[in-house]
Each structure stands twice: as structure tokens, then as C-alpha cells.
Amino acid sequence: MIINLIVHFCLLILMPPLLLGIINKVKALFAGRRGPPLLQAYFDIGKLLRKGMVISRSTTWVFMAGPVVTLAAVFCAGTLIPLGRFAAPISFTGDLVLFAYLFGLARFFTTSAALDTGSAFEGMGAAREVTFAVLSEPALFLVFFVFVRLSGSLSLGEMLHLAPAGYVSGAVAPLVLVAIGLFIIMLAETCRIPVDDPNTHLELTMIHEVMVLDHSGPLLGIALYAAAMKLFVLSSLLLHVLQPFKSGLAWLDWLIFAGGMMVIAGTIGVVESVMARLRMNHVPHLLVAAIILCGAAFVLLVR
Amino acid sequence: MSLALAVTGTLLVVLSGLPGLLLAKWPRTGQVLSAVLCGLGSLVGLAGAFAALSGVGSADLSFPWLAVGGAWLRLDALSAFFLVPIYLVAALGSLYGLGYWPQSRQAGQAVYLQIFWGLLVGGMALLVLARQGMAFLFGWELMALSAFFLVSTDSERIECRNAGWIYLLATHVCTLTLFVLFVYWRSLTGSFEFSAPAAGRLTTLSTGLLFTLCLLGFGMKAGLMPLHFWLPGAHAVAPSHVSAMMSGVLLTMGVYGFLRMVFLLGPLPPVWGGLVLAAGLASALIGIVLAANQSDLKRLLAYSSVENVGIIFSGIGLAMLGRWFGQPRWVLFGLGGALLHVWNHAGFKPLLFFAAGGVLHAAGTRDLDRLGGLAKHMPFSAALFALGAIAACALPPLNGFISEFILYHGFLEALGDGGKLMALVAVPIIAIVGAVAIVAFVKAFGGGFLGLPRSPAAAVAHEAPLAMRLPMAVLAVVCLLIGLFPDLVLPMLERAMLVLSPAVAGRVRADSFLPPFRLRLVVGLFLAISSLMALWLAGRRRQALAAGTWDCGYARPDSRMQYTASSFSQAFSRVFTWLVRVVTKRPAALPVFPLRAAMDSKVPEPVLDGVLYPAAGRVQDRLVRLRRFQHGLIQSYVLYVLVALFILLATLIPFGRIAELLFPRL
Structure with missing residues (x-):
């Protein structure tokens, strides 16, 4: 029990940068390059944390609060979500609302920190971030709807552990739709292609990278780490839909979980390699598609 | 006990305008004394409200009111629950006014503000405590009117006057609806009292009518869409502590009235609950x-x-x-x-308005x-x-x-x-x-x-x-x-x-x-x-370099180049064009040598600018013919009165009897 808790926190803290490494490796393979080492993200973050900072004169405490609050909020969201077949460290009825709203808190501070610099670029990024969240938020709640309906419970822990009950014949079609919808939400929330391109830094068309344009040194390191952790948390949510099997041996289940996460990261890498980023004004269409998919899943379930 | 505290506190707050009025020679002292009195009254009132919320009962307070058959006050937990914000914002707003609207700067207006502030609080407290329709309406109207005077404090500015009039209009529609509600309530239940009517007194139709009146009257005060049209203007132009009181507390009086009345009606058919949910x-x-x-x-x-x-x-x-x-x-x-x-x-909300x-x-x-x-x-x-x-x-x-x-x-x-x-x-x-x-x-x-x-x-x-x-x-x-x-x-x-x-x-x-x-x-x-991360970063920050914001190599970034608040929400409003109309005035295509150009966009209030103003204009156009009767000649106005009187008197003439006398049955 206590060991599972420790493993949970270890994975939550240590694994996120690895996912970035896998994504970049897959992208490099697709492009015919050798690519950076798998652990490059760890090196980057470690180096950034040791470097000095340059802080804009126009900024206030809000600028510093952006990455700090984001990381703390995402970490707390990570304590609410069960990893694999194991229970979440903290679980209560209605924790899914807190889970969604912690991301909202992170968004409030990330965008405020971007506006604090007074740069037009960062203002644009912040405006897009809050706009797209308006569409991804209801989609996320519709995903939860399906789980609530299937499991009859309002806590993430019980909701997500629905296998094998989740695999009654009627639940398969909704779960497929939910998986697609959730994948889109994850790409949008973590600012990956086709919604945003994490590799461009100075283009007018970006969201997350442009908001942290002025953060440097440890602040940038924290922002990158928080983004990776957000990817980890949302991927582990997705993994519950894709991979509900369990062996019964704790160590094997943890391995299955870690393997599943790596597969998801690889899939993101494939998506990023074969797709182009959408035009900014087409992104809402994609998100509305996610809403429709999840809504349709719910309707299939209650029909 | 708790009711006595609440009433005492309310009276103190109501009277808090007096020191300002009496000490006109020492305006600052008067204003400070007013604020102290208001704060003291609110503390007493809060004590009463919290006592009631923690279960201290208290006897009703009844006073004879011959015209409507007696009225009384009662402090139950629901009333106390709504009293707490009233007193809280009353005290804080009065204190805030000391800095925001000092008597020395705006001669006379601070006294004026404090008097109506006290009356507003008194009106709200009375309506929350009242257990009888007419006393409730008295408090309601006191609240509505003093809020009107507070909104139009700065009446030199046209936007204040306009917002004030629209508010006054809206609040009178509320009050009239509530008049109808309570009169109808009395005709159905036999009294103005707020107590559940005896079984069988209400039919489906009358319950529906009562509910509709509640939703209209209280919903308009609460600012429920589409009855909210008076609200943005009034909140924007009122002095900020008045906006705080109106937004944080006055609106919830509509919620209170709605809860109090609608839950007396018993379980209502789902169409009404659904309507409230949808609205x-x-x-x-x-x-x-x-x-x-x-x-x-x-x-x-x-x-x-x-x-x-x-x-x-x-x-x-x-x-x-x-x-x-x-x-x-x-x-x-x-x-x-x-x-x-x-x-x-x-x-x-008061915090934000402050x-x-x-x-x-x-x-x-x-x-x-x-x-x-x-x-x-x-x-x-x-x-x-x-x-x-x-x-x-x-x-x-x-x-x-x-x-x-x-x-x-x-x-x-x-x-x-x-x-x-x-x-x-x-x-x-x-x-x-x-x-x-x-x-x-x-x-x-x-x-x-x-x-x-x-x-x-x-x-x-x-x-x-x-x-x-x-x-x-x-x-x-x-x-x-x-x-x-x-x-x-x-x-x-x-x-x-x-x-x-x-x-x-x-x-x-x-x-x-x-x-x-x-x-x-x-x-x-x-x-x-x-906080751990913030502590660690605070240490690192001391060695940080300060520089200008990185603007991609641009030589002279300027505050005019940063994203404005309007541009920030523009991306968002594009997604919501199906819900809200944005009117944008763009400069025409620029000539070879650009002239001075300006771009302006605003969001018209959908109900006020979209429906009510055009409708009012059309009604006015229709009624323009009646203007020939309104020409300013007092003599002819007296004639109208006389004619009206004759017509009314004519109804007393027993035509039937005269006809009988003239043409006796043959």
C-alpha cells in the first residue's frame, strides 16, 4: 500500500520529462535523424534550474507566480488521479471537479504571467490559451460524464477503475469515442501539434511556448517541467480508457502502466510527425469535434 | 434577543446619516462619526444575525398597522443568512466611503450618500425581516428608491442620469409586479402573511400565476437574463462602494424574495423548475x-x-x-x-468593486x-x-x-x-x-x-x-x-x-x-x-538581471504595442459570435498616403440596446399624434379634467330608471 503510494509519487515526479524525450525521439526517427538522447529533457531542465535569470523590468510578482502556481496545481492534480490499477493518493466524491479546476488555476496564472510582461506576443498566446480552454473544458466534463455513467461513482479513483465492467458490449462504442475525444483534449491542453507547435518559439501562431517567452533560467525550467507533468497527468487519464487490463502483481502492473505511458508518448510523436499544425482559426473546429464525440458517447450510453 | 439586536443595529445604520447632516460645519468629523455609527450598527446587527444562525431563537416583533391588518418581523435562519452580507458590506462600504468620497472634496455629496446608504441598508434589513407582504413591500421600495438616489449621486454626468432613470424604470416594474403578487396572494389566502396556504386554496392555474409574478418581480431585481438590462449601466456609474453593495447584496434580495415566496407554494411542476434552471x-x-x-x-x-x-x-x-x-x-x-x-x-464581488x-x-x-x-x-x-x-x-x-x-x-x-x-x-x-x-x-x-x-x-x-x-x-x-x-x-x-x-x-x-x-x-x-518554490526562487531572484521585455529584437518596444484588453478578448469573441454581437467600426481601405484612422468596437447590451430602445422609439413614434393634446395650455388641461369628471359622474346617472320613467311600460 505505502509502496504503491511511493511509486505513484516517484513516477509523477520523475517520469514526465521522459515522455518528452520519447516524443522527440519518435519525431527524429520519422525525420530520418538520430535525434537527441532520450533523457535530453532531464538535462535541459537540470541545466535551466542551475542557470541565472533575466527578468523584465515591467514585471511584478505575478510573472514569478506563473510557473510556480502551474507546477503546484498540476502536481496536485497528479495526486488526485489514479495511475494504472492503483488507487489515487487522495480521493473523494467530486474530486473530478477539483481536478478540472486545478488546471483552471494553472491557466489563470500562466496567462496572467504572460500579460505581465507587456509583450504583444505573449498577449496573443495568452488570449489563445484561454479561448481554446473554453471549448476543451466542457469536453473534459463530458468525458467524465461517460465514466460517471458507467461506474456510478463521482470520484476519479472509482470512476476510472471500471474494467472489466466497462467492457460490457454497450460500453465499447462510447469508450472508443471518448478515447478519441480525450486524445484531442490532451493535445490541445498540452499544446501539441495539431493545435500548437512546441518546436517553434517566435512564430505568431503559437500558444504555450510564446507565453513563456520571457521566462528564463529556473522559471523556464519550472514551466517546461510543469508542461511535461501536465502531459503525464492527462496521458494517464487517457491510459485508463485504452488499457484497463491488470495482472494482479503490483510490480507487473506498474510496468504495464509505464509501458502504456510510453506508447501514448510514442503515438503523440507519430501524430506530430505526420500532421501539420492547424490554422489558428480551425482549432476551435477540432475542439468542437471533441465535444461532439464525447457528447455522442454519452448519448450512446443512455439511449 | 437576536431580533432585538438586528432591529437595533438596523436603526443605528439608518440614523448614521444624521451626524453628517447636523455637523455641516465640521464635514470631516461628521463623516467619520457617520461611518462609526454605521459600523457600530452593523456590528450589532451582525451579532444578531449570527446569533440567529447559531440557533438562538427570538420572539416575533409585531406592530399594529391598521391599514393592512398588522405586520410583524421575525428573524429565522434564512433571514439571518441574508442579513449577514447586508451588514458586512454596510460597515465596510461606509468605511470605504471615507477614503473614496471624502466630504472635503465633494461638498454635500458625502452627506447625501451616507443618508441614502443608511436608508438602503434599512430597507433591505426590513424586507428580509418582514413576514407580511405590505411590510416587505415597504422595505423593498425604501431599498429601491434609496438605491436610485445613490446611483445618480454624480448627477452632473449624463451617463449617471441615464443609468439612474433606467434603473428607476426597471425597479418600478419590479415593485408593481410585486404589488400584484401580494394582492393576488391575499385574495387567494386571505392575508398578506408569508405562511404556507391551507391545502386546496391554490389551484394549478393560480400557483402558476403566482410563480410567474415571483419570477418576473424578483428575477428583475436579481438581474436574471433577460431582465438584467438595468444592471450594467447602474453598476458602472454608481460610486464604487454603492456598486459593491448593489452587486454583492442588493441583487440577492431578489434571490431572497424568490426563495421565500416560491418555497411556500409547495412542490411546483417541473416546467417551472425547468424554467428557473434554464433562465x-x-x-x-x-x-x-x-x-x-x-x-x-x-x-x-x-x-x-x-x-x-x-x-x-x-x-x-x-x-x-x-x-x-x-x-x-x-x-x-x-x-x-x-x-x-x-x-x-x-x-x-464587493472586493472587486472596491x-x-x-x-x-x-x-x-x-x-x-x-x-x-x-x-x-x-x-x-x-x-x-x-x-x-x-x-x-x-x-x-x-x-x-x-x-x-x-x-x-x-x-x-x-x-x-x-x-x-x-x-x-x-x-x-x-x-x-x-x-x-x-x-x-x-x-x-x-x-x-x-x-x-x-x-x-x-x-x-x-x-x-x-x-x-x-x-x-x-x-x-x-x-x-x-x-x-x-x-x-x-x-x-x-x-x-x-x-x-x-x-x-x-x-x-x-x-x-x-x-x-x-x-x-x-x-x-x-x-x-x-510557497517552497517561491522561497527558493526569491533567493535566486536576487541575483537576477533586470532587462526590458524581449520583443523579438524590436528596437523600441512601447506600451502602445502591447496587447490591449480588447485584443485579448477578441480571439474569444470570435468563437462566440453566435451568442453575442460585436459592432466594429473599421477604417475604410487606406489610401496611398494613410490618413488618420481609428478603429472602434463595442458590444451593445443585447436587451437594452437591442430590444428596449428600438421598441420604445417605435412606441414613441406611434404616440406622436397624441401630442396635439399636450400643448402646454393650462386652460385646456383644466378642460380635460372637467370632461373626465363629467364622464365619471355620468356613470352615476341611472339611465335605466330614467328610461323607465319616460317610457312607462305600455
């Missing part, structure tokens, strides 16, 4: 989308009040549906969320596109505005989150027991509202306080004086306290809910209603991690 959700969604499109700071806050009222009414709708369908859990979550949100809204008043005070404008960078000069107001904004976005760890958590919980539970359709509509809408609230409040906070100043006035802004900062600090503590320790208010919430629905007994404090300990665990973890 609430529509107000929440349209209100917050409109808020995100405003660039006037106080108008933005006003529209966000429409949103919050919508959230409250959607909770009431859930409770009403639960009553009809026999689902006590729906009543529990719906009522609990709605009532707690009344308190929470009365905590963060901070907005500080901005207005310091930079002389409410236009977010001309503000910016205020956090450097007024760090205290900026920090507290941020806190209020987080609470208003319903984000953890502040109080707004707690009430929305309860509502979410209710709707999600309804998913399991027969409320699928309701939940499918309500939950995504509340989720969208939450996300749009972040757009609106990041816009307000970022546009107003962060970045570089966009006008010379904003560049030299100063921090608000202590008298204005203190009330903000108190409200911030309230927001934090309810957010971190919701278990403190749950017993009081339960007592207030028991007045309306006995079915909730013993359930409010259960862990399945709200798990305060687990919530606090997550929030504590969050605070611990972020």
Missing part, C-alpha cells in the same frame, strides 16, 4: 460572455454579477425540480450551492484599454484584485470554488438518478462559464494591473488610502476563510436551508455533501509546494 443557465452563460467582451472594468464586473445570479438560480432550479421529483439530494445540493454562493458572491474603485480613484478611468501596469504602483490593490478574481472564477482554494463544487456535485449526482438530460445541459454550460470567467478576469486583471501603463494617468497612479484598503482586506479574509474552512459555515448553511426544506436535516455536514478535510489536504499540498 439561470442562460444568465450565467450570456452574462459571462458579455462580461468577457467589456472593456469597462466596472461593466465587466456588473455582467459577472449577472453570471453569478444565474449560477444561484440554476441551483434553485435544481432544488425545485428535486422537490417535485422527490429527490432530496437535488434539493440539498441545489439549495446548498445557491445559498452558499449568495455569501461567496457577497464576499468577492479594488475597481481604487483604480478609478488613482487613474481616473474605468477603461481597461487605457489602464495597465497598476500593480507596480498599487501592489496591495492588485494582489487583492487578483484574489477576488480567482474567487470569482470559482478556482480553488477560494470561496467561489466551494459553492460551485457543491452545484457540480448536485448535477453530476443527478446523472445517476433520472436527471440525465438536465445534467447533460447544465454541467457543460457551467464548465464553459467557468472557462469564460477566466477569460474575463484575466482580461480585467491583466489589462488593468499588469504590463505597461497605457495612459499617462495610469503611469502615475497611487495606492488607495488606508480607509479603502482595510475593507478590501476584510473581504479577502472572508474569501480565504470560506475557501479554506468551509466546515465553519456549514452549520449555519444547514439552519438556513432547514427553513426552506426540512428534508435536508443532518445531511449538510455529511462528508458526502462536502469533504472539507480532503479538499484542505489538496489545497494545503498546493500551498506548501508553491
